[in-house]
Amino acid sequence: xxxxxxxxxxxxIQARGLVKRxxxxxxxxxxxxxxxxxxxxxxxxxxxxxxxxxxxxxxxxITPDAGTIKLFGxxxxxxxxxxxxxxxxxxxxxxxxxxxxxxxxxxxxxxxDGGNAAARIDDALxxxxxxxxxxxxxxxxxxxxxxxxxxxxxxxxxxxxxxxDEPATGLDPGGMRDMRRLIRRLADQGMTVLLSSHLMxxxxxxxxxxxxxxxxxxxxxxxxxxxxxxxxGRYELRTTDDDRAAAIARAxxxxxxxxxxxxxxxxxxxxxxxxxxxxxxxxxxxxxxxxVPRTATLxxxxxxxxxxxxxxxxxxxxxxxxxxxxxxxxxxxxEMRA
Amino acid sequence: MSALSSPRLGRRRAVAGVRRPGVGAVxxxxxxxxxxxxxxxxxxxxxxxxxxxxxxxxxxxxGGPDEVPFGRFVRETGLAIPLVGLLFSSIWLFPLIAxxxxxxIVASEDNHGTLKTILTRSTERWQIFVAKLLATxxxxxAALVLFVSIGLVIGGLIWGxxxxxxxxxTTIPTGRAILLIGAAALxxxxxLMAIASIAFLLSTITHNSAGAVVGTLILSFMMQLLAVISGxxxxxxxxxxxxxxxxxxLLREPTDWAPIGHAAWVSACYAVPALGWAFVAFLRRxxxx
Numbered sequence: 001x002x003x004x005x006x007x008x009x010x011x012x013i014q015a016r017g018l019v020k021r022x023x024x025x026x027x028x029x030x031x032x033x034x035x036x037x038x039x040x041x042x043x044x045x046x047x048x049x050x051x052x053x054x055x056x057x058x059x060x061x062i063t064p065d066a067g068t069i070k071l072f073g074x075x076x077x078x079x080x081x082x083x084x085x086x087x088x089x090x091x092x093x094x095x096x097x098x099x100x101x102x103x104x105x106x107x108x109x110x111x112x113d114g115g116n117a118a119a120r121i122d123d124a125l126x127x128x129x130x131x132x133x134x135x136x137x138x139x140x141x142x143x144x145x146x147x148x149x150x151x152x153x154x155x156x157x158x159x160x161x162x163x164x165d166e167p168a169t170g171l172d173p174g175g176m177r178d179m180r181r182l183i184r185r186l187a188d189q190g191m192t193v194l195l196s197s198h199l200m201x202x203x204x205x206x207x208x209x210x211x212x213x214x215x216x217x218x219x220x221x222x223x224x225x226x227x228x229x230x231x232x233g234r235y236e237l238r239t240t241d242d243d244r245a246a247a248i249a250r251a252x253x254x255x256x257x258x259x260x261x262x263x264x265x266x267x268x269x270x271x272x273x274x275x276x277x278x279x280x281x282x283x284x285x286x287x288x289x290x291x292v293p294r295t296a297t298l299x300x301x302x303x304x305x306x307x308x309x310x311x312x313x314x315x316x317x318x319x320x321x322x323x324x325x326x327x328x329x330x331x332x333x334x335e336m337r338a
Numbered sequence: 339m340s341a342l343s344s345p346r347l348g349r350r351r352a353v354a355g356v357r358r359p360g361v362g363a364v365x366x367x368x369x370x371x372x373x374x375x376x377x378x379x380x381x382x383x384x385x386x387x388x389x390x391x392x393x394x395x396x397x398x399x400x401g402g403p404d405e406v407p408f409g410r411f412v413r414e415t416g417l418a419i420p421l422v423g424l425l426f427s428s429i430w431l432f433p434l435i436a437x438x439x440x441x442x443i444v445a446s447e448d449n450h451g452t453l454k455t456i457l458t459r460s461t462e463r464w465q466i467f468v469a470k471l472l473a474t475x476x477x478x479x480a481a482l483v484l485f486v487s488i489g490l491v492i493g494g495l496i497w498g499x500x501x502x503x504x505x506x507x508t509t510i511p512t513g514r515a516i517l518l519i520g521a522a523a524l525x526x527x528x529x530l531m532a533i534a535s536i537a538f539l540l541s542t543i544t545h546n547s548a549g550a551v552v553g554t555l556i557l558s559f560m561m562q563l564l565a566v567i568s569g570x571x572x573x574x575x576x577x578x579x580x581x582x583x584x585x586x587x588l589l590r591e592p593t594d595w596a597p598i599g600h601a602a603w604v605s606a607c608y609a610v611p612a613l614g615w616a617f618v619a620f621l622r623r624x625x626x627x
């Protein structure tokens with residue numbers, strides 16, 4: 001493993017203008033992302049968003065149609081597997097030879113790694129708690145056991161960057177907790193982790209930076225805290241008279257986006273303005289049952305970003321299928337939105 | 339996964355250059371994978387069983403394959419058994435044995451999804467390609483050696499190891515005949531390796547084991563069919579199926595090397611493009627499954 005790349009401060013992963021097309025479908029559409037060394041980086045997106053395709057390009061399994069992706073400054077397309085030195089992980093479910101035992105599978109991948117990989121097999125099996133089943137054929141393993149064997153296979157490379165695609169899939173709750181702990185521990189030891197996951201709680205717990213991808217395009221890339229902070233300033237209000245409270249809120253300067261739902265109303269405001277509203281409501285004889293600042297969860301933000309995008313895509317597809325242009329396109333789009 | 343306190347994993351390491359595995363290491367693992375798969379034994383089992391069935395048929399009946407070279411001598415010396423066996427086995431047995439593994443060795447990685455496992459380690463694609471090809475050829479040659487050895491030993495035990503009569507009517511002493519039988523197997527392996535190369539190509543580009551095996555057999559049968567159609571005689575010297583008889587030149591006195599040289603270049607005309615295509619396809623392919 002080369003230390004040169006790390007010493008030079010190259011990002012663990014740097015993608016620029018990454019494009020992958022399958023026929024008329026653009027699976028990855030000009031994706032830019034930067035995973036810095038030491039990040040625990042969440043990679044989020046609905047099924048078919050292009051996450052796995054991006055990971056495959058990172059690992060040199062598929063070739064981009066345009067753009068570049070570099071690992072610690074090295075391009076797998078140019079440098080071959082030497083660009084993967086210090087990189088490990090798996091995309092989709094880890095796969096092994098079902099007719100070989102778990103240990104033999106690890107011996108095989110260790111042989112393909114060279115170096116001291118074979119000397120780490122026992123430790124890797126211990127870490128993923130598969131030592132007692134290591135002599136069973138992988139064909140008899142459960143999905144969760146294969147996930148753990150996949151992680152063991154990755155650890156044999158003693159990686160600086162660990163790429164994990166849905167590592168908790170198929171694990172029981174205890175296994176998921178242990179997997180999170182293991183990832184946390186590896187990250188605490190300085191390992192960079194790119195974690196593709198559908199489990200928002202897992203990403204919120206583990207990741208400091210995220211990218212949200214939808215329909216092959218990046219919707220957000222940056223610090224998780226910054227993303228959550230974009231939704232600060234939102235309040236939920238329940239009163240003894242929500243209708244009058246809503247009218248007062250709408251009249252109050254500095255209060256925006258007031259909306260009603262079955263449980264009360266919500267609005268966006270700075271903290272002093274929210275305090276002023278509470279006084280105004282008291283003066284109007286309206287009792288305040290609850291005034292709660294509310295921050296969106298990652299899950300809410302995820303759905304907000306990806307579903308808006310899916311809706312926009314559906315409109316685009318409908319317009320294209322109708323072969324509409326000009327006013328016709330506008331009409332189809334309006335109908336779809338309705 | 340509670341054993342998270344293992345001190346030896348996940349620690350930051352003093353990193354040195356990676357000592358990369360060579361083709362030899364990958365080749366050994368390809369052989370080990372072959373040893374662990376049932377289809378390998380199916381092919382090797384057939385290579386052992388067919389000469390035994392042939393011998394049992396000869397023992398239990400009075401007739402013989404008089405019309406083929408060495409057919410008249412099968413009850414005179416066991417040395418004729420493997421040679422007659424080679425003549426019959428070029429029709430379907432060896433194309434099937436070769437394609438069983440050659441047609442599967444890449445495609446099964448697709449079926450198991452294990453290509454992504456091995457292509458994300460420290461081994462270059464070309465190394466894996468070469469190792470798989472060498473393993474395929476090793477298996478194919480092993481099946482051929484097994485076939486000839488079983489026929490020679492069992493045939494010799496039953497009918498003795500008397501000198502062999504050459505195709506030109508001269509007598510070949512036992513020791514030299516055994517050497518020539520080995521050389522004949524080598525010559526026989528030339529078109530067989532071309533068949534294996536075609537199966538290897540189909541395995542690489544179809545990603546489907548059954549398709550590659552069946553495709554190879556269809557191709558092999560088609561060539562045999564073309565060889566017997568009158569009016570297409572001009573094609574016969576260039577059909578792969580016809581090259582399986584080239585070894586007979588070794589069993590003439592003096593030795594006739596022409597058919598072996600011809601078989602070599604005709605086989606190369608099939609094998610080299612097939613392997614070149616497979617190589618480029620393997621190196622450039624997207625592993626998306």
